[in-house]
Amino acid sequence: MSVAQKLNPLPWFRRYIWKLLLLAIVGFGAYMFYLDAVIAQQFSGNKWQVPAQIYARPLVLSLKEEITAKEVIEELELLGYRRVSRAQTTGEYEYRNQRFVVYRRAFHFPDGFQGETALAMTLKAGRVHSITNLNSQMDISSFRLEPWLVTRLLSEGKEDRMLVSLGQVPPELLDALVLVEDRDFYQHHGIAPLSILRALIANISAGRAVQGGSTLTQQLVKNMYLTNEKSISRKAKEALMSILIDARYSKDQILEAYLNEVFLGQNGDSGVHGFGLASFFYFDRPLNELNLTEMTTLVGMIKGPSYYNPRRHPERVIERRNLVLRLMFEDGKISKSTFERLLDEPVNVATGATLVKGKHPAFMDQVQREIRTILANPDIRQSGVKVFTSLDSNAQRKAEIALTSGVDEIESDRNLSDLQGAMVITDIDSGEVRAIVGDRKTRFKGFNRALDARRSIGSLVKPAVYLTALERPEEYHLATPLFDEPIELPDDGGKPWKPQNADKQFRGQVPLFTALTQSLNVPTVSLGLELGIDNIAMTLERLGVDEAITRFPALTLGALDLSPFQVNQMYQTIANNGAQLPLHTVNAILSADDQVMWTFEQPAIQQFDEKVVYLMNYALHKVTLEGTAKQVRRRFPSINMAGKTGTTDDYRDSWFSGFDKNILVTTWIGKDDNSPTGLTGANGALRLYLGYQDRQEPKSLVRRFPAGLGIAHFNPKSGRATKAGCQSSMSLPAILETLPKRPDKCDVKNPKIQERKKSLWERLFG
Incomplete structure (x- = not known):
């Protein structure tokens, strides 16, 4: 370069400007291509790792089935149904004079989809007397409620979400969301400079932050792809990715992704992501059953889920909710009378028990063992699969109470300490496990005595x-x-x-x-x-x-050393008339899009002649009448049961396995160090069995008389x-x-x- 060029570089710059521009354009294009590939890889595929959803068994009600009104109400309340004077919408029920009206929710079972239905059921003499489909006004022979969502097996990322489709979201919630978070969502192309200016003016006028400037698309990009770093380069990247997403995907796709991604709170050490999960976490109901105050509460919380936590700061969240309601009123989304009526509504937040983690750890231990066998690939287990188990939530809860209180009482009565216990409850006909308790501290997630303690039987x-x-x-x-x-x-x-x-x-x-x-x-x-x-x-x-x-x-x-679970397997064959079925907790698994992936289909094997087993069960019935378990007849004089006590050398282990018409219960009491307890099967484990039966509705044992027997x-x-x-x-x-x-x-x-x-x-x- 000459001295003149050094003094005046403009001619040189003009000569190479087009090359520099070309390089910049190519570089920018390559960078956009890279960002587009990053977006497509996650947005077009499985956007999130979604925990496996673990469901309990559904309650099936059939004509002439033995059941009490108390048992039906317990199930409905567990599912979050609301008792009202007149049921009119899904999730509601009414009850009076042995008659139920239930507006049952839609649900996709392993054997197919079941739509919303209004049903009436009457009870008579402790049995189902009639069932009517109120939609068709026709009598039917049976119906089932949707299963209870017990827990969700979280991924290592500690994010929890329950995916919803756009069609499952109430229109009022969508109106409130777009109005508060991105008024021009359907007009802009990923970024909206006018919205940023409008938010700035609104915030200055209010003297505080009342609106955000980022579009829904930008918020989605930040949550899905970027960190919370506050820098110009990150904001630029956010804007570019927002433009690409808006160009590649429809507004409905973007909105649906946002509804499932947005952070709305903290459940222990895991985040609550998406409106589907937040609906259950805060209100114990599916999204489509929320009222307007509940929907606007969730929308208002987006600004700061911790600051506007309704459980900790109800006054803050009411103020924020009322702001959302005012914006809806000013935009003509709700009437003045509705706006004024809802301003004074309290925020009725549920306990959050539906999504409490660590529920029934002994039962979930067996579920996870079976899932790992059925679905060996961990990625599949974190793809939002739905696992349908045999858990009877009411039986599990009663078993936990019976074991804890029973062991406490035995220790007190006999001046003992350090006793432990276990209980396994199964359905006789199917081999389905209804409840497992593996520790007197029923929420303790550690050594599972029901599954892993091998003790002399x-x-x-x-x-x-x-x-x-x-x-x-x-x-x-x-x-x-x-x-x-x-x-x-x-x-x-x-x-x-x-x-x-x-x-x-x-x-x-x-x-x-x-x-x-x-x-x-x-x-x-x-x-x-x-x-x-x-x-x-x-x-x-x-x-x-x-x-x-x-x-x-x-x-x-x-x-012979066996676990309570193995003992229950042994007695299941006896109680089931000699037909053996493997005890199991998992009945079926569906994919996230409700396709059947696996079902339990193992048939029973008739291991013993029914006549021979009938004789055995007759003798085991006599055990509860006049033998070592005669306390059973004293406690339940009008109900037939059968069972066997078990006591080991030096009174180290106390056992009982007993059954009524439908269920088999195995109980064990002992000490972890295998030292003597002084307990026989009759004054130890049998008391746990009786304590459980006291808390439920045992059905009298009935066994048909096989041909050839007399x-x-x-x-x-x-x-x-x-x-x-x-x-x-x-x-x-x-x-x-x-x-x-x-x-x-x-x-x-x-x-x-x-x-x-x-x-x-x-x-x-x-």
Whole structure:
């Protein structure tokens, strides 16, 4: 460059200006192309990680079903239905004189969409008497309510949202939002300089900030793509991205994204994003059921969710809400009378219990284990899937109360400390888990005793021994005499093992069903040796025990470590007439767009003859009438139940598994350090069972009489079948085809008892 050029660079600049401009244009174009790619990658795909939504089981109401008005009301209130004198819109119900009118919400179930419907239902004598669809004025046989949203499994990002479509948002909310946050939303192209100027003038006039200058699109860009850094470069980037989004996407798409992205509060350590979630968080209802004061409250909170938190600062949020109402009135969106009427309305905020985290941790522990097996890819689990579980929220709540209060009372009554407990409740017919409690501190999310505590099951094993015998109907029936005499066997260490009955007495012999109902140890061991330990182990496996089983004589008295969940699986097969179904909490999973991804479809396997299991359940019913669990009949004199107590060596573990018509409950009490508690199954775990049944509505146990079974009569000493009407004979159900065609006459005296055959164990070891 010459001296003249150095002194006057203008000619040089003119020569290269077009090249510089071209480079700038190319660079700017490349940068815009880059920003557009960033926008498209997130905006056009899955915009957010959305937590899995975990639902409880839906309440299905059918004609003649046993249910009380109290149970129906509990379910409706849990779902956030509002009791009114006259139900007129979704989410409302009325009740008087055993008649319900329910305006049921729309919901997409795994088997399809269910629309909004008005229904009437009457109860009579504790059963559903009639159901009418008020829309069609036709009688129907059943209906179901939408399931309760139990919890949401949050992603690591700690953001929580519940996606809504534009069609689910009330028009009044959209009017208020656009009016307050971006009046020219439908006219500008992503940025609005006039809006910035208008907001500046309004704020100066008011002496405070009443309007923002950023468009909805700019707010969306800042929330989705940028940080809160206050700099010119960030604002420029925000403006460019806003223009690109406005050019690429429709106003409805932008508005829908904003409705789902906007920050509206804090729920513990996670943010509340979007109006869909905020509606539940603050008002415990879906967005389409909010009234105008509630909608304008949410819109007003956008300016500062912490400052305008309605739970902490109701006076601030009322002032802000009234400002939104005034803007709507001035713009002609609402009438003067409506505006004036709503100014004095209080802000009725819900407790937020619907979205409280950490609910029912023991149950959710099992749900998450099943989800991880079903959906191995964690990205899929964070795509907004809907998980439909078997949780009965009322049963869970009552189980938690029963366990906590029951353990407290037992400690107080017996001067004990450091007791722990667990409870598992399942539906007998389906294998669905209704409730799980894994700690006396029911909200404690830690060691889950219901699932992971392997404890000796004691006498709970005995039904497996007697079931093995009853499967040989030619040799054993309920009246078969069993020997109750001293036994001495080597244990696994070679030392002598001398099993004893709880009362340290020997009776010589007892009928089989008496040995079970009274939970006698010695006859059980004698019977187990006759049957063979391997056969008992195989029975346990068929009942659903999936643990390795050590085969030695002490197995007959419960030398087997299982969790309460595994015990419940074992007793489910017995209670379900011998048909085994895997216990499970997850029934179905839908994608975010309501497509079925997975359903539970495992059929029941009939592991035992129904006639044999009926005999077992008859004996377990006798346990609750006159056996070790006779407290059940005392507490519920008009309701039939069945069950078995369990007590382990040195009183370290107290167990009970019991069932009525529909549900099976397994309870356990013990200490984490495995030290003795002094509790039997009857004065420990059984009390938890009774405490739970006290809090709900147990249904009387009914089991059909299988073909081939009948009532027979037996001599109590010999166990032989006798004619009907014989003095002192026992009447018991029996498999008739295996009994002698000519039963003994009544005058047979002192019948000879057949000598017991020695087992293989006894023949080998004496």
